[in-house]
Amino acid sequence: MLVKFFKPTASKGVTGGIDYLLGDKNRSEKPELLSGNPDVTRQLLHNSTFKNAYTTGCLSFAKEESDISKELQSNLMQSFEETLMSGLDASQYDCVWIKHTDK
Numbered sequence: 001m002l003v004k005f006f007k008p009t010a011s012k013g014v015t016g017g018i019d020y021l022l023g024d025k026n027r028s029e030k031p032e033l034l035s036g037n038p039d040v041t042r043q044l045l046h047n048s049t050f051k052n053a054y055t056t057g058c059l060s061f062a063k064e065e066s067d068i069s070k071e072l073q074s075n076l077m078q079s080f081e082e083t084l085m086s087g088l089d090a091s092q093y094d095c096v097w098i099k100h101t102d103k
Contacts, residue, residue, distance in 0.1 A: 017054060018045070029100075
């Protein structure tokens with residue numbers, strides 16, 4: 001598993017990242033929403049006063065590692081959130097998980 005974080009791109013607006021991740025334009029397979037509520041996330045982003053309102057990242061798996069059970073997928077997401085947001089309760093942050101399999 002490879003963990004990557006990306007710089008926000010101001011050119012696409014505050015919701016550009018989530019719109020890109022959920023968009024199915026020019027994709028061989030449609031993205032799958034695994035967790036979270038994109039509409040709530042968009043609303044939070046539009047109301048944020050922070051210069052960098054969000055962080056976008058991804059967990060990448062080698063092709064032979066990518067066929068994992070829903071249970072393991074859920075455990076990985078929960079563990080990643082707990083590690084990244086250490087000291088915060090889940091009610092103190094917003095997170096959307098989107099699965100891409102087209103690349």
